[in-house]
Amino acid sequence: MSAPLIEMRGITKSFGAVKANEAVDLSVAPGEILGLLGENGAGKTTLMNVLFGAYAPDAGEIMVEGKPVSIHNSADALAAGIGMVHQHFHLAPRLTVLENLLIGIPGKSGRIDRAGGLARLTEISRQYGLSLDPNLPVSALSVGEQQRLEIIKALFRGAKLLILDEPTAVLAPSEVDGLFAALRSMAAQGLGIIFISHKLNEVRALTHRCVVLRHGKVAGRVDHPAQTTSAEMAKLMCGHEIVPPVREASTPGASVLTLDGISTAGHAGTPLRDVSLFVRAGEILGIAGVSGNGQRALADVISGMLAPRAGTMTIAGKTVAQFSPRELQALGLGRIPEDRMTTGLVTNLPLADSMVLPRIGTEAFSRKGLLNPAAIRAFAEEQIKAYDIRCPGPMVRAGALSGGNLQKALLARELAFDPKVLIVSQPTRGLDIGAARFIHEKFLAMHARGCGIIVIGEDLEELLMLSDRIAVMYEGRIAGTLPSADATIARLGLMMTGAGHTEEAA
Numbered sequence: 128m129s130a131p132l133i134e135m136r137g138i139t140k141s142f143g144a145v146k147a148n149e150a151v152d153l154s155v156a157p158g159e160i161l162g163l164l165g166e167n168g169a170g171k172t173t174l175m176n177v178l179f180g181a182y183a184p185d186a187g188e189i190m191v192e193g194k195p196v197s198i199h200n201s202a203d204a205l206a207a208g209i210g211m212v213h214q215h216f217h218l219a220p221r222l223t224v225l226e227n228l229l230i231g232i233p234g235k236s237g238r239i240d241r242a243g244g245l246a247r248l249t250e251i252s253r254q255y256g257l258s259l260d261p262n263l264p265v266s267a268l269s270v271g272e273q274q275r276l277e278i279i280k281a282l283f284r285g286a287k288l289l290i291l292d293e294p295t296a297v298l299a300p301s302e303v304d305g306l307f308a309a310l311r312s313m314a315a316q317g318l319g320i321i322f323i324s325h326k327l328n329e330v331r332a333l334t335h336r337c338v339v340l341r342h343g344k345v346a347g348r349v350d351h352p353a354q355t356t357s358a359e360m361a362k363l364m365c366g367h368e369i370v371p372p373v374r375e376a377s378t379p380g381a382s383v384l385t386l387d388g389i390s391t392a393g394h395a396g397t398p399l400r401d402v403s404l405f406v407r408a409g410e411i412l413g414i415a416g417v418s419g420n421g422q423r424a425l426a427d428v429i430s431g432m433l434a435p436r437a438g439t440m441t442i443a444g445k446t447v448a449q450f451s452p453r454e455l456q457a458l459g460l461g462r463i464p465e466d467r468m469t470t471g472l473v474t475n476l477p478l479a480d481s482m483v484l485p486r487i488g489t490e491a492f493s494r495k496g497l498l499n500p501a502a503i504r505a506f507a508e509e510q511i512k513a514y515d516i517r518c519p520g521p522m523v524r525a526g527a528l529s530g531g532n533l534q535k536a537l538l539a540r541e542l543a544f545d546p547k548v549l550i551v552s553q554p555t556r557g558l559d560i561g562a563a564r565f566i567h568e569k570f571l572a573m574h575a576r577g578c579g580i581i582v583i584g585e586d587l588e589e590l591l592m593l594s595d596r597i598a599v600m601y602e603g604r605i606a607g608t609l610p611s612a613d614a615t616i617a618r619l620g621l622m623m624t625g626a627g628h629t630e631e632a633a
């Protein structure tokens with residue numbers, strides 16, 4: 128049998144007292160798609176960062192095609208044939224597709240070889256079914272296209288092993304099929320792939336084999352993912368069964384949030400066009416739609432980040448005047464933004480400070496204009512415990528938390544203040560199955576206590592499970608609203624394409 132494309136042996140890596148990886152063995156054969164699974168903070172990203180040269184391991188070795196290699200940085204990794212597509216892309220937005228591919232690659236004469244680059248791009252596109260217009264600037268590409276460019280970039284630099292860290296988290300369901308077709312084609316042509324995902328149905332559909340990490344160690348291996356149930360995989364990851372949440376019936380009260388004829392302008396995304404909707408106390412309204420159909424403007428208006436051009440909004444009977452986050456918060460609004468890195472937690476502050484930031488001037492955390500560090504720390508400690516946020520403690524830099532734990536911290540921050548209305552975008556993106564279940568239970572409990580919740584999401588199964596009603600956005604408008612009992616994935620999918628207009632009776 129030929130040597131594995133890549134083999135990691137006994138990899139150990141600690142951050143202070145945290146053993147992020149402990150004696151991990153992993154290998155990938157040519158033509159193999161390996162799933163790398165584990166709870167948030169289990170050590171997946173750390174292990175891949177070791178493979179890609181971002182971290183030096185404390186112990187262990189890496190072999191490429193049977194030979195030991197030292198990987199100290201991404202250039203070493205690329206030279207060894209290892210390419211990585213990170214969750215956050217590393218592209219130059221003003222440069223074109225072709226220019227991004229050519230950055231740092233001089234041609235034979237020392238000058239940039241555009242013609243050679245173009246020929247190679249065309250060849251890679253054809254070989255794996257990954258097409259992109261070479262002359263478009265990156266800023267004009269959709270998120271899915273930017274990801275395609277990152278994949279092409281790795282292949283362009285000769286990657287034989289491609290690591291993808293939660294690639295489907297940023298894709299619309301319709302884009303996932305295209306990605307999977309390309310990955311299967313790469314594997315069929317002898318490349319190796321490491322696929323990190325929390326979506327177990329995707330892992331079962333795509334991968335040939337899986338390695339499961341728990342608390343930094345290998346907790347188990349799955350040899351036939353397609354024949355293993357998601358429940359079995361979840362148990363390996365978490366160490367216990369994951370039970371679906373119970374949805375208790377609640378009787379919705381009066382409307383706590385009403386939008387009437389809201390239109391926007393001057394927004395980077397699709398503007399809103401005459402949007403009217405309401406959510407009642409004790410009700411969850413799901414907002415479905417293909418990303419880019421006005422969801423961001425809707426979330427920004429509701430959270431006071433964007434003032435509408437026309438229309439009115441009321442919260443708990445009070446008309447919003449200024450549209451500032453502070454005003455909305457004072458009226459009882461909680462907000463969990465989509466992008467937790469830039470608009471969520473401030474990642475270079477200590478976790479505790481970041482968790483109280485929106486309310487730092489309130490009595491709970493300051494007195495007579497002076498901060499109360501003991502109260503801030505106590506609050507963070509309480510939330511870390513309640514939400515099982517895996518971190519060394521409240522004073523750790525927020526940016527050192529794993530993606531999923533950062534999301535839990537953001538949820539803890541907003542839910543602790545018992546909002547009357549909560550707006551959340553992609554609430555469980557990047558969360559492991561246990562953490563996602565925990566968040567669902569939190570929403571359902573708040574719903575039972577009378578909070579009105581708007582959930583913007585692309586995961587239709589999640590929306591159907593959580594919501595009382597689902598509104599579909601299309602080109603900045605509400606294309607229709609359905610009670611969840613009447614909604615199916617097929618029906619919502621049709622409405623998301625602009626067809627099948629359905630207006631709910633008022």
Ligand SMILES: Nc1ncnc2c1ncn2[C@@H]1O[C@H](COP(=O)(O)OP(=O)(O)OP(=O)(O)O)[C@@H](O)[C@H]1O
Pocket residue numbers: 142145146147165166167168169170171172173174517518519527528529530531532557
């Ligand atoms: N640069 C760092 N400094 C300190 N601690 C870190 C650092 N990077 C990771 N950790 C810690 O190491 C552990 C493993 O984190 P890692 O990001 O590898 O997990 P993960 O499995 O990728 O999680 P997720 O699914 O949430 O992305 C976590 O406890 C995390 O807080």
